[in-house]
Amino acid sequence: MPRAPYQILVIPFKRMPDSIMYAVFQRTDNYAHQFIAGGGEDTETPLQAATRELLEETNISPTESFIPLQAKSMIPASIFSNLNHNWASHIKSIPEHCFGIDITDTHRITLSSEHTTHRWLTYEQAIDRLTYKSNHNALKELDLILKK
Numbered sequence: 557m558p559r560a561p562y563q564i565l566v567i568p569f570k571r572m573p574d575s576i577m578y579a580v581f582q583r584t585d586n587y588a589h590q591f592i593a594g595g596g597e598d599t600e601t602p603l604q605a606a607t608r609e610l611l612e613e614t615n616i617s618p619t620e621s622f623i624p625l626q627a628k629s630m631i632p633a634s635i636f637s638n639l640n641h642n643w644a645s646h647i648k649s650i651p652e653h654c655f656g657i658d659i660t661d662t663h664r665i666t667l668s669s670e671h672t673t674h675r676w677l678t679y680e681q682a683i684d685r686l687t688y689k690s691n692h693n694a695l696k697e698l699d700l701i702l703k704k
Contacts, residue, residue, distance in 0.1 A: 559641040560596030563631055563652040564606045565691065566622075567591045567698050568614065570660045570676065576702050577676040578695065579665065580685050581613070584672050588687035591694070593652075595636070602653035614674075615666035616659055623656035627697045629690035654694035656701070 568579040568591070580589050592613050596605035603622060610616055630649040659665075665674055677685060679699045686692055 557597045559636065560598065560600060560605070561633070561641070561643050561647050561650045562596050562602060562605075563593060563650055564596065564602050564609060565591050565593050565652055565654045565694055566606050566610050567654070567656045567691075567694060568610070568616070568659045568665075569656060569698070569702070571658065571702075575678055576699070577678060578682045579614075579659075579674050580677050580682050581667070581671040581674045584670055587672075589685045590688055590691050591686075603655070606653070606655045606657075610657065613668045613670055615668075616662050618657050618659075619661065620658045623658075623698065623701065625654040625656060625694050625697050625701075627654045627690070627694040628652060629693065631690075652690055654690075654697075656694075656698040 570577045582589050592609050594609040596602060606622055607618060610618060629652045631652055632649050633647050667674060682695055683692060
């Protein structure tokens with residue numbers, strides 16, 4: 557299936573009695589720490605891609621609505637040159653659409669082979685652990701939304 561010219565980022569979180577905890581995942585291929593990430597397929601909308609990626613990477617079907625974030629990053633299209641896509645040659649970068657999802661009532665994350673492990677971290681711990689700046693920016697916005 558051809559890859560759509562955008563990326564998604566999903567930040568799973570749980571509300572605890574005295575804090576909010578965020579699930580940070582370690583990638584198998586490069587050991588980066590990040591949230592759930594992936595590309596849209598064919599004609600999927602970013603929200604459909606977020607739902608699919610969450611299910612594929614954690615085995616969680618969302619029971620709550622996603623929180624769309626305004627945080628946007630542009631990712632160089634050249635990073636995806638080895639993937640099956642039919643992007644026009646003028647596409648030099650693609651947008652990353654970001655979402656938060658409350659999985660407080662979910663009891664277990666089952667990781668796909670894309671990740672070696674995950675950790676539940678506070679905002680401060682997650683900021684220190686995350687590899688990519690786009691993940692930092694999205695987390696900052698989500699944390700502000702949740703603490704209002």
